[in-house]
């Protein structure tokens with residue numbers, strides 16, 4: 121299967137997630153490529169069978185760049201399956217408003233692409249690190265997603 125992983129990252133967390141997913145997919149015999157939403161266009165992901173999106177939380181939701189990239193993707197990839205990942209600060213460590221990052225991403229794709237699963241990961245501080253054990257969570261997430269495609 122050909123898998124596209126689109127990410128946005130300021131401090132490297134979501135890039136590390138995309139890199140990990142690429143390597144985990146390839147070790148399972150798939151072809152994977154990652155796309156930085158600040159440097160790529162949705163058209164570059166054409167021909168992919170599965171889409172994974174990995175986003176930080178900015179002011180409670182997915183940042184504008186990621187939301188624009190999702191809008192561009194859904195116009196081109198109707199009916200295709202996707203999975204969502206977000207990173208955020210642990211409860212109590214971040215701003216006090218509600219965090220709706222995954223929902224803000226799914227709202228854009230809802231009805232047009234096929235949602236398989238979502239995963240939320242914590243970064244302990246804004247600049248990291250990701251909470252220990254994130255690799256195991258990503259492996260389980262990936263296995264669940266791949267069993268549903």
Ligand SMILES: Cc1cc2nc3c(=O)[nH]c(=O)nc-3n(C[C@H](O)[C@H](O)[C@H](O)COP(=O)(O)O)c2cc1C
Nearest residue numbers: 129130131132133134177179180207208209214246
């Ligand atoms: C401008 C900005 C706003 C943020 N707002 C939130 C927020 O509202 N809630 C939260 O839990 N984390 C917030 N964070 C923390 C990031 O979501 C978190 O550090 C994330 O893991 C960064 O991922 P990255 O290194 O891939 O960019 C914010 C970070 C930045 C830089």
